[in-house]
Amino acid sequence: MQLTQWTDYSLRVLMYCAKNSDRDTPITIMEILERHQISKSHLTKIVSFLSNTGYLKTTRGRNGGISIARPPRNISVGEVVRMTESNFEIVECFNKKTNSCSITSTCKLKHLLQNATNAFISKLDQVTLDQIC
């Protein structure tokens, strides 16, 4: 069981920006690259995604860069993971389109796995970005 690399890196970027939210100068992509071994193209996509979804602010120009768009104390880890982890189909039958299991209608495993996934996410909902960086 794994979260996607997209989620892992998005959290790292947000944690870095949250940790440096009091700084006067914007954070640069190069600075995050030096801290984390993420490819530049991958990091650029993540920053763009987090900017489009309202988590980061980006400013252009010579003194441009990235900053966190919302107070870290108002961003729960669960909220981020829900957004970045597009696939929360813990097993095949969670996706009606691709499900091939013939016992879905009577299966109690699906309900159990949904409960377990909720318990996982619930733990992440209880913690905000400022508490982990």
Add this chain to the structure above:
Amino acid sequence: MQLTQWTDYSLRVLMYCAKNSDRDTPITIMEILERHQISKSHLTKIVSFLSNTGYLKTTRGRNGGISIARPPRNISVGEVVRMTESNFEIVECFNKKTNSCSITSTCKLKHLLQNATNAFISKLDQVTLDQIC
């Protein structure tokens, strides 16, 4: 976030065998194939694995087949998932060998994700095979 197909199918096979544990005649691979759309070679590997790990009994010959080796009420779903899900490294840094994250020593996210994973498994530990089939 997904469990492996190996875990998904192992659970389906065990649930089928648990459901038919009172039957006089052994269960056949063909019968499970008819019930679930799993390839025969994949199913054979799963049955062999579950047999080697003491969850299934297999008997050879014309009237041979598969049966559950332990009472379903004594097999928790969590126990099965722990065994089949070899990779419980929810993010990269859970594996010391492949971890490339430079902030691991001070990172609180790892601890949070471990707690969340424990909460997930804990839900599965509370339910036994006989309760879901």
